[in-house]
Every structure is written in structure tokens, then in C-alpha cells.
Amino acid sequence: MNKTLLLASALLIVGCGTPASYKDPNGRDLVVSLEKVNIQDFATAGSAMLQSMVQSKAFDRKDPPVLQLGQILNDTTNNFDTSLLLSKITMPLVNAGRIQLIESDPVASAARTATPGAKVPTPEFVLKGKILEDRANAGRTRQASYIFQLTLVDVRTSLAVWAKEETVTKAGSKNSVGF
Amino acid sequence: MKATPFIFAAALLVGCTSVIKTADKVERGLTPPDAINYVTTKADGTFVVQMNDTRIGNKIELLAARKSKTPGGFAVVQFDFRNGAFLGQNINVSFEWLSANGQVTERQDNWVPTLLEPGAIKTVTATALKAESAECRLRLISR
Numbered sequence: 001m002n003k004t005l006l007l008a009s010a011l012l013i014v015g016c017g018t019p020a021s022y023k024d025p026n027g028r029d030l031v032v033s034l035e036k037v038n039i040q041d042f043a044t045a046g047s048a049m050l051q052s053m054v055q056s057k058a059f060d061r062k063d064p065p066v067l068q069l070g071q072i073l074n075d076t077t078n079n080f081d082t083s084l085l086l087s088k089i090t091m092p093l094v095n096a097g098r099i100q101l102i103e104s105d106p107v108a109s110a111a112r113t114a115t116p117g118a119k120v121p122t123p124e125f126v127l128k129g130k131i132l133e134d135r136a137n138a139g140r141t142r143q144a145s146y147i148f149q150l151t152l153v154d155v156r157t158s159l160a161v162w163a164k165e166e167t168v169t170k171a172g173s174k175n176s177v178g179f
Numbered sequence: 180m181k182a183t184p185f186i187f188a189a190a191l192l193v194g195c196t197s198v199i200k201t202a203d204k205v206e207r208g209l210t211p212p213d214a215i216n217y218v219t220t221k222a223d224g225t226f227v228v229q230m231n232d233t234r235i236g237n238k239i240e241l242l243a244a245r246k247s248k249t250p251g252g253f254a255v256v257q258f259d260f261r262n263g264a265f266l267g268q269n270i271n272v273s274f275e276w277l278s279a280n281g282q283v284t285e286r287q288d289n290w291v292p293t294l295l296e297p298g299a300i301k302t303v304t305a306t307a308l309k310a311e312s313a314e315c316r317l318r319l320i321s322r
Contacts, residue, residue, distance in 0.1 A: 026288040043289035096308035
């Protein structure tokens with residue numbers, strides 16, 4: 001009898017959990033995963049890179065430079081869309097009128113072809129980059145580092161005019177909630 | 180003796196959610212709530228500090244707030260902080276930009292975790308994306 005009750009109690013304990021709720025995606029109580037890049041990691045790296053980029057010489061002018069996106073290589077074990085990082089940089093810049101971003105949309109291209117006198121501005125800069133991963137273990141503690149590298153290349157000279165590396169490191173024995 | 184497992188089981192059957200909620204309430208009662216602290220630059224070159232969390236206020240010291248402009252005419256603000264405590268402090272920073280008439284023109288939505296070792300001085304730099312952004316309001320919260 002006692003065994004049955006204890007078993008029932010154990011099953012109930014296993015069943016305990018926090019019900020799902022909506023969270024502020026920019027808040028401080030989001031899930032921190034050791035095995036993947038979290039949404040807040042993209043935001044942290046993206047905002048740091050955005051601030052660094054607007055302080056570069058390429059942005060020391062009043063007229064917005066024409067930018068084209070190059071290749072962003074995902075060299076991690078995670079499968080994610082690299083626009084999660086790029087959007088954190090390009091969206092504020094486009095919306096503030098700080099860059100002219102060339103978009104290669106097929107519908108827009110077809111419409112432009114049919115429009116007399118329309119032409120695409122020549123890109124001045126190409127933004128390219130790479131996302132890397134580094135892992136280390138010590139006993140039960142696991143550490144995951146994600147390295148975000150971006151370079152702004154002047155297309156006339158092929159010289160890098162800005163480059164930035166931002167590393168996000170997380171360590172622990174299991175996933176958690178919060179910073 | 181036999182009553183103990185019955186009471187234990189009954190307590191669990193009442194529901195895990197209420198147990199979790201009670202524990203959460205107790206924890207919130209014991210821990211002072213996190214509050215955001217603000218540092219806002221002013222047009223005359225000075226700055227205003229709005230301290231809502233005195234725990235962080237006793238440890239993190241604001242040394243300076245410098246305001247300048249980029250060659251393109253965009254505002255740049257630098258805040259210098261010093262950890263005056265004997266332990267490392269984890270703070271989260273973020274900022275908003277205000278126009279000359281006080282309207283919010285742009286904001287950094289996410290918090291940037293920043294570790295300050297004891298005695299360390301950290302400079303936080305913010306550059307405005309919009310020309311109308313004139314003053315910067317730094318938001319600061321402890322972990």
C-alpha cells in the first residue's frame with residue numbers, strides 16, 4: 001500500500017512544471033541553451049556590431065552608403081537562418097535612412113526591367129561574415145561560445161573598411177532561464 | 180505512520196501549480212524587486228541620474244557622461260562606470276535616444292549583459308542612428 005502511494009507521489013512530482021507563458025523577446029528571463037544559439041544571442045551580438053559599424057569611417061558622411069549583403073557562412077552545428085543576425089543590423093540602419101540596401105527580389109527586378117529609365121544604384125560596400133562555434137567541457141560544466149564575425153568591404157578597392165568579432169559565451173551544466 | 184504518505188500524496192494532489200506559485204511569492208517577498216536605473220544627458224552638457232535600485236547604486240558608480248557628434252553630425256555619448264564593490268557585478272545596459280523636445284526617437288530593445296570586475300572601469304558608447312536624436316537615456320539594471 002505504502003509503495004503504491006510513494007510511486008503515485010513520485011509520478012506527481014515528475015509531472016510538476018511551469019505552464020507555458022508569453023515572454024518579452026527582449027526580456028531577461030528567456031531560456032538560455034547550451035547547445036544552440038538563442039534569440040537573445042543574436043540580439044546581443046547584433047546590437048554590439050551595429051554600434052561598432054556606425055562608428056566606422058564608412059559611416060562618417062551625411063549621404064547614406066549603398067550596401068549589398070554578401071555571404072554569411074554558418075559554420076556551427078546549429079541550423080539557423082543568418083538573417084536572424086543581419087536583420088538586427090540592417091533593419092535599424094534602413095529605417096533610420098543610414099544605408100541604402102540593395103534587395104535582389106525577383107518581382108522587384110521584373111518590375112524594374114519593365115520601368116523605363118529605372119536603374120539599380122551601384123553598391124559601394126558588401127557586408128560579409130561568418131558564425132563559428134567553440135565548445136569546451138570540464139566535468140559536468142559545459143561551455144559554448146558562438147563567434148560572430150562581420151566585415152564591410154569597399155567594392156572599389158576590395159579593402160575591408162570595418163571588421164568586428166563578437167563572442168557570446170554560455171556555461172553551465174544544464175539549460176536555464178534568464179541571463 | 181501510515182498517515183504520512185497519505186498527507187504527502189494529498190498535498191501533491193492539491194496541485195503543483197499552487198505550490199510553485201506560493202514558492203514564487205515567498206521568493207519575491209525575500210528578494211527586493213529589480214528596478215531600472217536611468218542616466219539621461221541634458222542639453223547643457225550635464226546629466227541626470229534616476230536611481231530606482233539602491234542595491235546597484237551603492238556598488239556601481241557613474242564617473243562621467245560625455246557627449247559629442249560624429250563627422251556626419253550624429254550624436255555620440257559615452258558613459259564611464261566603476262565597480263566600487265569588492266565583488267564582481269553583473270549589470271545589464273541598454274539605451275534610448277531622445278529628440279530635443281524629449282520624444283523617444285530610437286531605442287535599443289535588448290539588454291547587453293556586462294561584467295564589471297571589482298574596481299573595473301567600463302565605458303559604454305552609444306551612437307545615434309537618426310540626426311534628430313539629441314540626448315541619450317541609459318538604462319541600467321542588475322542581474
